[in-house]
Amino acid sequence: MAPNGEYRVGVVGATGAVGSTILEVLAERKFPAAEVVALASARSAGREVEFAGEQLEVRELTDESFQGLDLILSSAGGKVSAEWAPRWIEAGAVVVDNTSYWRMHEDVPLVVAGVNDDAVEGHNGLVTNPNCTTMQMMVALKPILDTAGIERLIVSTYQSVSGTGRAAIQELREQSEAVLKGKQVEPKVYPHQVAFNVLPQVETFKAGDDYTTEERKVMAETRKILGLTEAVGISATCARVPVITGHSESVNVQTQRELSPDGCRELLAGTDGLVVLDDPGAGIYPLPIAAAGRDEVLVGRIRRDPSHDRCLNLWVVGDNLRKGAATNAVQVAELLHRRHLVRVPAGAALS
Numbered sequence: 001m002a003p004n005g006e007y008r009v010g011v012v013g014a015t016g017a018v019g020s021t022i023l024e025v026l027a028e029r030k031f032p033a034a035e036v037v038a039l040a041s042a043r044s045a046g047r048e049v050e051f052a053g054e055q056l057e058v059r060e061l062t063d064e065s066f067q068g069l070d071l072i073l074s075s076a077g078g079k080v081s082a083e084w085a086p087r088w089i090e091a092g093a094v095v096v097d098n099t100s101y102w103r104m105h106e107d108v109p110l111v112v113a114g115v116n117d118d119a120v121e122g123h124n125g126l127v128t129n130p131n132c133t134t135m136q137m138m139v140a141l142k143p144i145l146d147t148a149g150i151e152r153l154i155v156s157t158y159q160s161v162s163g164t165g166r167a168a169i170q171e172l173r174e175q176s177e178a179v180l181k182g183k184q185v186e187p188k189v190y191p192h193q194v195a196f197n198v199l200p201q202v203e204t205f206k207a208g209d210d211y212t213t214e215e216r217k218v219m220a221e222t223r224k225i226l227g228l229t230e231a232v233g234i235s236a237t238c239a240r241v242p243v244i245t246g247h248s249e250s251v252n253v254q255t256q257r258e259l260s261p262d263g264c265r266e267l268l269a270g271t272d273g274l275v276v277l278d279d280p281g282a283g284i285y286p287l288p289i290a291a292a293g294r295d296e297v298l299v300g301r302i303r304r305d306p307s308h309d310r311c312l313n314l315w316v317v318g319d320n321l322r323k324g325a326a327t328n329a330v331q332v333a334e335l336l337h338r339r340h341l342v343r344v345p346a347g348a349a350l351s
């Protein structure tokens, strides 16, 4: 713990895939915390989690457990954030939320650090992190938007199982072992076997909608973060693949002004938070196993779409638990700290 830390920080969902990574990133980046409190459900109360080489005892999320906290980084699911975030704010804590519940609310900023930092200004006690799939794409698309404008986007994703949390990682491991031993597999987390398979369904289908909730999030959140009007066409198809960590995306971007593949490569290579790996003939391109554990988003396979003069294809890969969730949450907390915004404005209320 930083001895000169200013803030009492709560991590809600501290035992989960995202929460445990938040603890790692807070320690790595030496976030100015005076104290870190690990919170989860009653199931995990009394368990220990690691923070900065020490063991923290997990406390149950109750009305008493968050009193006196200045900042809460939350990743315990949408239901928990829906119910508890207003209470955390009322108790004086600023919330950085990883769940989808508040993201599209008009008075709630949806922020990718390094892309739309100014959106944190005027927050009402809560700032949200986008979905991990959207997050990494924003890092790659923002410089293209600023340089050449965007007319249309078509994205197809290949998403890892850690995007669904701890239980899904375990399911892939157990299923892989079972299949290799010739045993029967019983899917629990996903609707079908995920080991040695590809599922063209990420999250759920709502009645009457032939796009999944994940696909809807990618389309709506992209629009909100980049400030794209309805005139910009966006289409997403999301698939789950048997990879533990790291989402891959094929992004087809139609620009307003012409941008050559070389120009795009140069532009992206000069952007913070992005690494261009693009020598496909030599087998050099982004891979999830290379992105896992890194904060940068990897981009490669940058090439002209032969069907359109102002269209490029990109392959974008990022660690869904780091920049896709935990690293961005901590970067947003740092941003709030730098701008003296770790305070709940008087009369703040979520609508």
Ligand SMILES: NC(=O)c1ccc[n+]([C@@H]2O[C@H](COP(=O)([O-])OP(=O)(O)OC[C@H]3O[C@@H](n4cnc5c(N)ncnc54)[C@H](OP(=O)(O)O)[C@@H]3O)[C@@H](O)[C@H]2O)c1
Pocket: 012, 013, 014, 015, 016, 017, 018, 019, 039, 040, 041, 042, 043, 044, 045, 061, 075, 076, 077, 078, 080, 098, 099, 100, 130, 131, 132, 162, 163, 164, 165, 166, 167, 320, 321, 324, 325
């Ligand atoms: N995984 C990703 O790549 C990713 C990326 C961006 C956003 N997100 C979002 O982040 C959230 C968490 O995802 P995850 O992957 O970390 O899931 P996870 O591994 O299943 O972890 C869930 C965490 O929430 C806690 N929790 C569940 N119910 C709770 C309750 N009633 N009260 C307090 N704590 C509770 C769990 O604690 P127990 O140990 O007590 O069960 C656990 O710590 C989700 O909303 C997800 O959509 C995930």
